[in-house]
Amino acid sequence: MAEMRTKMVHALDVQLRSSTRRDFLQLVAMGGMGVLLPAAIAGCSSDPVSPTVKALFNFGTDRGALNLAFGYAQFMADFYARVTSNVFIGMTANETVQIATISGHKGAQRDALQNLITSGRITDALLFNFASVDFSSRANVMGAAQTFEDLGVAALNGAANTVTDATNVILLGKVVSVWARHAAVIRDLNDQAAIAANTAGASRNSFAASADAEGLDPATVTSSVFSALQPYFRTTLTSSGS
């Protein structure tokens, strides 16, 4: 059991990154295995999905980047649908409004991209695995949301140089700036929650803390994006041509 717990802490650490690790450790300390068990079972069970369920993103044409945007929009729309149907404890009125808006945007973007990639489109039904996210926990959900939002921006920034058509590069830009706004909103909501909790040093200044010293947001290669995303997907994500 100790080994399993270690494994779970490690798995969650990897998946949710250290923004929520402390919360998770506190959860372990306070709740013990009663809290851990559902996640432990999900995390330790073998993958029920056939390994043949794959999505190939081919960056040899502009479809690669548009499919990445489409796939990520599917992922985020599914995530926020779960957030809005499993409202975490203590969700404020402002959070409710902002999350509903973001959820609507992701769905609208997913649907539009589905129609705009008329051929060579990846599956419309990517399969996800959110077993590691405790949707009743603000820290868990909002920590995951921040990680996902930042990664989505970095993913599209990183795939931008595979696009060769003017209309497509504009389309990618139209989507990614809205995602950057989403990321800033989630970060600001986390700041506001920290201020409300009288957390030492809390301030509404992390909206663009993703940027480096030159004021540039990350641009992440697809292989790294997929490595980070794969734990949340039952579909195997693969790429070529980049």
Add this chain to the structure above:
Amino acid sequence: MTFKTHEQIFDAVADSSITDAVYSRRDVLSRSTMGVAALALTGMPIGLATMTEQALGQAATTTDVTAALTLALRLELLERAFYDMGHASSLGFSAAETDALTVIRAHETAHVALLSAIVTGVTAGTYDFTAGGAFDPANSVTDFFAVAQLLEDTGVRAYKGQLPNLIGSAYLTTAFQLHSVEARHAAEIRMLRGFAPYPPAPDSLTGYADEGYFASQAQIDIAVAVYGPAITINNNSGNPTPSTGEDNKVQGSSYAPLPTGVTTTDATAFDEPLTAAQITTIVALFGA
């Protein structure tokens, strides 16, 4: 419940493989120093050798790249000067406002430094932050944030509009990285004002005023230059037509191009670009 500070989160993310960015700071710096020379010597976009045949047909020219980055620098200089003015002023910003503005000012300063190392010929001017007397940002926090919102949303639209001119250039990625940071700024400024973090699509011209975004017709006139004339907000019907404003609900790709594009239910789900000419008109309103 506790949240880590953004520094801790940022450090953690920066250390992780997630931000295993292809374009490190060193890459950008080396491109900054080499870029202009390379462009001048070869007369060809950087990275041309690695491009596909399809890309060649649409590759941006050296002139396109220089013009796009020069336009960006012109706007970043205006933004930096605006935040410098706010920083030097005695405006009574709240702690949250000061913290946010400090971050944004630092970014705009960094953006100016980055772009200045790539293109030359643009310097800071004598700006009119009142936009012809429509705003009083030196004396009013409300007006300061109204102008900040306009400048940030203009920045997002400007970078987006220039992306096609950077296709095939190594600076396309840099532009995307600048673009998303401007969008984060815009969202935060809007939230600090208590408004939606997305460009508005009011139902009427007076919608801007009704919703409190802008206080006078003169201010609305400036906003119309940035967001598009609200009179074109006709897209709530079942058959929207393409618009160049932020009210646009019709999207296209090279696979499903306009005008047989795809309509969306929510105009704010997509941000829209502006042309170089439109950006030039907007910055001229501020004396740039």
